[in-house]
Amino acid sequence: MKMNETLVTSSEPPPSDGDPMDVVTEAHNPNENQSASSSDSDSESDDEAQVALELQNLETELATNPANYDAHVQYITALRKQGDLDKLRLAREVMSELFPLTPAMWQQWGNDEISLISSSAHEGAIPAIEKLYERGVSDYTSVPLWLDYLNFLQKYDSSVSECSPSGISKARDLFERALTACGLHIAEGSKLWESYRSYEERILNTMDKTDSELREKQTQKIRSIFHRQLSIPHLDLKSTLLTYKAWESHHGNNLDVSPQVASSHQKALEMLNIRADFEKKIAKNDVPDTERLQSYMAYLKFEQSSGDPARVKSLYERAITEFPISSDLWIDYTSYLNKTLKADKTLRDIYNRATRNCPWVGELWVRFMLYLERCHGSEKELSDVFERSLLCTFSTIDEYVDIFLTRVDGLRRRKQVDNGLDFALIRDTFKRASDYLSQQLKNTYSLLQIHSYWARLEYNIAKDITAVREVWKSLLKTSGSMLEAWQGYISMETELGHIHEARSLYKQCYTKRFSGTGSEDICNSWIRFEREFGSLEDFDHASQKVTPRLQELQFYKIQQESKVMASSIEEKEDKKITREKRKSGSDNPPNEQPPAKRHKDKSNKTEKSVVTQKDIPHGQSQSQSQSDTKMNEKSKQYNDKCTAFVSNLNLKAKGNYDILQASKDDLSGFFSDIGGVGEIRILLDKFTKKSRGLAYVDFCDDAHLESAIAKNKQMFLGKKLSIARSDPKGKRKSDNSNSNTNSSIKQGKVELKGRNTFAVPRTVRALGWTGGTKPPPAATTEGGDEKPKSNEELRNLLLNKT
Structure with missing residues (x-):
């Protein structure tokens, strides 16, 4: 069907009876008109072709991307x-x-449909257009749209226009709905009141003039509308009072306004004056939208302080109409409604509008589901909202998690009240969450939260221990390198009294590589578990498994520390060279080679140094020699004569102040019972400048140092500290002259057991062996005649070997 179609008729030109010249002239003129008409036709044809091409492109775009809002608008316009x-x-x-x-699009739609109504068939089209307007006024609060709706009924609905009893009732109901929605609108609300009064005047004029009682009743109806309007602040409140006085005078009432009306009118004026500045700010169109939105928020804060929910709700609706995709505004609006109206059934439409305007905000969907549960919505309603939410795209993965958990929460609560609810629905929701989120949430707390919650419900509600274990196993398939996943599984088995199963899990995971100190933690946890639940044989077996593993981890920690220290020394040396070059004022001094050649020569020298290692003094490695040379070039601030090396510090310091200072203060307090604490040095990451969990603590003498070392393995800020004597210079080699190396380390080759092993230096004291004591059997060599290397020798050896 085409809109505004016109019928085009054509007829032959009448014959001419005049001069032949006139005939020629008459014959020529139609040709000119035909040429002009043809030109216009070609122009119209080009326009139609352009519109057709635009429509085709828009249809293709919407077929591939139906969520393109602008494409929909352009398509409708075309x-x-x-x-x-x-x-x-x-x-x-x-x-x-x-x-x-x-609202403008709804008005346009309504006008297009009204233009097609013919005089003979308009009655049948009225209900469809009414439904159209009903849909429009439910989307946004708009005074112009409500006026269009009311005017349409007064013009095309015969019962309303003829003021029949049914028509009057229908019109009044619609006017009252419009006033409820927009009657408090300070800027435009008076238009609705005026339209209402105008219709009531129309009713009065149709009444029999001889029926004074009925006419007086109708007059009182109009007077009541005036009184209601005068008690509400509107921008044209003063002119409304003058109109009212003129109306009373016209109806023979020349008395002054009643005291009640005057008092309510005065209060309305005072309210208007207080809000006048807010209204001016939100009415500005020459300022950025962000500024206008902030003006609305300030206005809303003021209205909330006044304590009138109706006025607050009206202002929120005005703000939403102008800023429909402001998620912060919708969240603020729904938060206010939750506090004031809570389970009011009228909020269902508001939550529905919020999620339609901002479908990408997960919090709005969560609030919608909670509201439906609070007002005892049906399972179908809850399911529909949940399914709609999963079709949206959210900015963070946590929003998806929150939606799934909210859905499960509701099902769990309903299951506890209604035993008829099938647990399979809860299980299916968890399974969908796992399938949907596992790859994105791999090794995260959120995925652990979902599976632990799932496992608890499987046991507490379904009473299915097999299903519980399947849940944990599915988590471990995705997040098996996450310590907390194993701890959660073990903890649940322990709580349920399944000691054998918990022990089996420890055996599976104690050799795994976990982040941070997780590998040490799981080993120590197994030992504690056997102390509390196991037999002596179980405890001995766990100790035999855990002890070598802890040694491996300790060796690896020393290796990593050595690499970091070597890297730090090189970095400082490079900075020193750079500063010296800058001071010299030249990038390439006369006696210095270009950087490229220096690099090449440095490589050659490195190769040469390997060949001529015999020139290095006996007992000193090449890396030691290089490191000592670098250290000698730079002044030494700390000599570590009486220093403890502390590791496994908690990286999360207490308080909100600087992390470095907080760690120093905490360490100082930890050693306060010993005394003699000097300088405390926290090792920081060179990029993030945050604590690496390592520190050097200087003491005034050996007695205090030995007391500090005695605090090894004590708990500090939730973690077990490792404290050992720092010996970077190897000056205490004589204390360890009779040491032996681990029997598993032979001829410079590392032989370690376990799923994850690390490179270990040749001569390192066994874990727990201090100077002056006999090394444990597992730490002796076959010959027993090799001297242990100092920490500094070890670091340099590792730097050279690795």
Whole structure:
């Protein structure tokens, strides 16, 4: 169907009876008109072709990307130009299913449908257009749209226009709804009041003039509308009072306004004066939208302080109409409603509008589901909202997690009240969450939270221990390198009294590589577990498994420390060279080679140094020699004569102040019972400048140092500290002259057991062996005649070997 179609008729030109010249002239003029008409026709044809091409492109775009809001708007505009009402109506329906239409778009739609009403068939079209307006006023609060709706009924609904009893009732109900929605609108609300009074005046004029009682009753109805309007702050409140006085005078009442009306009018004026500045700010169109939105928020804060929920709700609706996709505004709006109205059934439409305007905000969907549960919504309603939410795209993965957990929470609560609810629905929701989120949440607390919650419900509600274990196993398949996943599984088995199963899990995971100190933690946890639940044989078996593993981890920690220290020394040396070059004022001094050649020569020297290692003094490695040379070039601030090396510090310091200072203060307090604490040095990451969990603590003498070392393995800020004597210079080699190396380390080759092993230096004291004591059997060599190397020798050896 085409809109505004016109019938075009053509007729032959009448014959001419005049001069032949006139005939020629008459014959020529139609040709000119025909040429002009042809030109116009070609122009119209080009326009139609351009519109058709635009429509084709827009249809292709919407087929591939139906969520493109702007493409929908452009498509509807192009269809209006073409005049194809059937396609236009379908396009509007499709867009309204996905997005709320603006009040202007609803007005345009209504006007297009009204223009097609013929005088003979308009009665049948009225209900369809009424439904159209009902949909429009439910999307946004708009005074112009309500006025269009009311005017349409007064013009095309015969019962309303003829003021029949049924028509009057229908019109009054609609006017009261409009006033409830927009009657408090300070800027435009008075238009609705005026329209209402105008219709009531129309009713009065149709009444029999001889029926004074009925006319007086109608007059009182109009007077009541005036009184209501005068008690509400509107921008034209003063002119409304003058109109009221003139109306009373016209109806023979020349008395002054009643004291009650005057008092309510004065209060309304005072309210208007207080809000006048807010109204001016939100009415400015020459300022950025962010500024106008902030003006609305300030206005809303003021209205909330006044304590009138109706006025607050009206102002929120005005703000939403102008800023429909402001998620912060919708969140603020729904928060206010939760506090004031809570389970009010009228909030269902508001939550529905919020999620349609901002479908990408997970918090709005969560609040919608909680509201439906609070007002005892049906399972179908809750399921529909949940399924709609999963079709949206959220900015963070945590929003998806929150939606799934909210759905499960509701099902769990309903299951506890209604035993008829099938647990399979809860299980299916968890399974969907796992399938949907596992890859994105791999090794995260959120995935652990979902599975631990799932496992608890499987045991507490379904009473299915097999299903419980399957849940944990599915988590470990995805997040097996996450310590907390194993701890959660073990903890649940322990709580349920399944000691054998918990022990089996320890055996599976104690050799795994976990982040941070997780590997040490799981080993120590197994030992504690056997102390509390195991037999002596179980405890001995766990100790035999755990002890070598802890040695491996300790060796690896020393290796990593050595690498970091070597890297730090090189970095400082490079900075020193750079500063010296800058001071010299030249990038390449006369006696210095270019950087490229220096690099090449440095490589050659490195190769040469390997060949001529015999020139290095006996007992000193090449890396030691290089490191000592670098250290000698730089002044030494600390000599570590009486220093403890502390590791496994808690990286999360207490308080909100600087991390470095907080760690120093905490360490100082930890050693306060010993005394003699000097300088405390926290090792920081060179990039993040945050604590690496390592520190050097200087003491005034050996007695205090030995007391500090005696505190090894004590708990500090939730973690077990490792404290050992720092010996970077190897000056205490004589204390360890009779040491032996681990029997598993032979001829410079490392032989370690376990799923994850690390490179270990040749001569390192066994774990727990201090100077002056006999090394444990597992730490002796076959010959027993090799001297242990100092920490500094070890670091340099590792730097050279690795």
